[in-house]
Amino acid sequence: GDSVTQMEGPVTLSEEAFLTINCTYTATGYPSLFWYVQYPGEGLQLLLKATKADDKGSNKGFEATYRKETTSFHLEKGSVQVSDSAVYFCALSSPSSGGGADGLTFGKGTHLIIQP
Amino acid sequence: NAGVTQTPKFQVLKTGQSMTLQCAQDMNHEYMSWYRQDPGMGLRLIHYSVGAGITDQGEVPNGYNVSRSTTEDFPLRLLSAAPSQTSVYFCASSYSGIRTGTEGYGYTFGSGTRLTVV
Numbered sequence: 001g002d003s004v005t006q007m008e009g010p011v012t013l014s015e016e017a018f019l020t021i022n023c024t025y026t027a028t029g030y031p032s033l034f035w036y037v038q039y040p041g042e043g044l045q046l047l048l049k050a051t052k053a054d055d056k057g058s059n060k061g062f063e064a065t066y067r068k069e070t071t072s073f074h075l076e077k078g079s080v081q082v083s084d085s086a087v088y089f090c091a092l093s094s095p096s097s098g099g100g101a102d103g104l105t106f107g108k109g110t111h112l113i114i115q116p
Numbered sequence: 117n118a119g120v121t122q123t124p125k126f127q128v129l130k131t132g133q134s135m136t137l138q139c140a141q142d143m144n145h146e147y148m149s150w151y152r153q154d155p156g157m158g159l160r161l162i163h164y165s166v167g168a169g170i171t172d173q174g175e176v177p178n179g180y181n182v183s184r185s186t187t188e189d190f191p192l193r194l195l196s197a198a199p200s201q202t203s204v205y206f207c208a209s210s211y212s213g214i215r216t217g218t219e220g221y222g223y224t225f226g227s228g229t230r231l232t233v234v
Contacts, residue, residue, distance in 0.1 A: 008156075034222055043206055044159075044225040089158065102166075103149040103174060103208070104223060108158035 002027040006090045006107035013080055014115055021075040021110045023064075023090035031092040033057075033066055033073040034104065038087045047075075047088070085114045118142050122207050122226035129197040129233045137192040137229050139207030147210040148190040149223070152176065152203040159206065165190055166212070197233045205229045 006023045013019060025031065032051045036044040048057030053068035064075045073090060090107040123138045141148065149164035161174030165184040179201060181193040190209075194201060208223035 032222075036225075043227040044208075046222045046224070049222050102172065103147075103151070103161040103164045104159075105161075106151075106159040108156060 002031070002092060002094050002105040004090050004092055004105055004107035006088075007110055008108055010111040010113050012113045012115065015082055016079045017114075019075070019077040019080045019084075019112070021088055021090075021112070023073045023075065023107060025071050025073065025090075025092050027071075027092055027094050027105075029094065030068070031094045033064070034091045034093075035062070035064055035073070035075050036089040036091060036106075038089065038109070040086070044089065080112075080114050082114045082116055085112055087111050120207055120209055120224050120226035122205075122229050124229060125227065126230050127232070129194075129231065131197060131199060131233060133197050134193070134195050135197065137194075137205055137207075137231070139190045139192065139226060140188050141190075141207075141209040141224070142188065143209060143211075143224065144187060145209035145224070146187070146212045147223070148184065149174070149208050150180070150182065150190070150192045151206045151208065152201075153206060153228075154203050162192065162205075199233045201231065202233045203231060205231060 003026045034049045035047040037047045038044050048059040050057040050066035056065045062077045064073050087109045089109045091104040120141045146167050150162040151159040153159050160176045162180050163182040165171045168187050171182050206228050207226045210223040
């Protein structure tokens with residue numbers, strides 16, 4: 001079945017540091033890929049997505065590129081802020097499931113802590 | 117524009133009690149699903165629906181029932197609560213990929229229900 005693997009952390013960085021959170025996946029066909037963010041006490045918010053190989057999703061200074069050859073979708077940000085502290089989830093929806101009809105497959109989440 | 121609304125936000129149940137977690141969306145989304153979030157486990161799919169009258173089981177369906185009588189509502193029922201069902205529950209909805217012509221439109225999540233079973 002489909003699966004998503006991501007570094008679990010916690011990842012602790014200083015403000016203005018460069019961020020990379022690794023995400024790799026296993027899926028049949030060509031899934032769509034997502035990063036969701038969960039701030040303390042809140043639900044999940046879609047951060048960015050990519051629906052085909054070599055697509056780059058971007059939002060709020062975060063970027064991730066869909067790499068089919070390495071089955072990866074690593075999240076990056078050039079200069080993190082304290083307000084970026086949250087849990088980040090990598091997820092996929094498989095075309096074999098009708099493009100997400102049966103929900104998303106999530107990684108376990110990466111807890112990011114940014115220190116001033 | 118309410119999005120996905122979940123009620124209640126917090127609930128404490130005794131073992132064996134029953135309850136319904138409510139979920140409503142006002143975006144005319146076809147797809148709806150329920151997840152539970154547990155420490156170190158990420159989010160796991162409980163049940164999902166691709167439209168009114170159609171539901172199916174996800175990864176961890178035991179102990180939960182769902183129905184989808186309207187496009188807007190997708191309640192989750194716990195018939196006899198157990199301590200193992202202590203968790204945070206999220207409801208989510210999405211347009212179908214086929215409708216938008218784009219696979220994996222992305223789900224909109226509710227703010228969650230924190231359930232404790234004692």
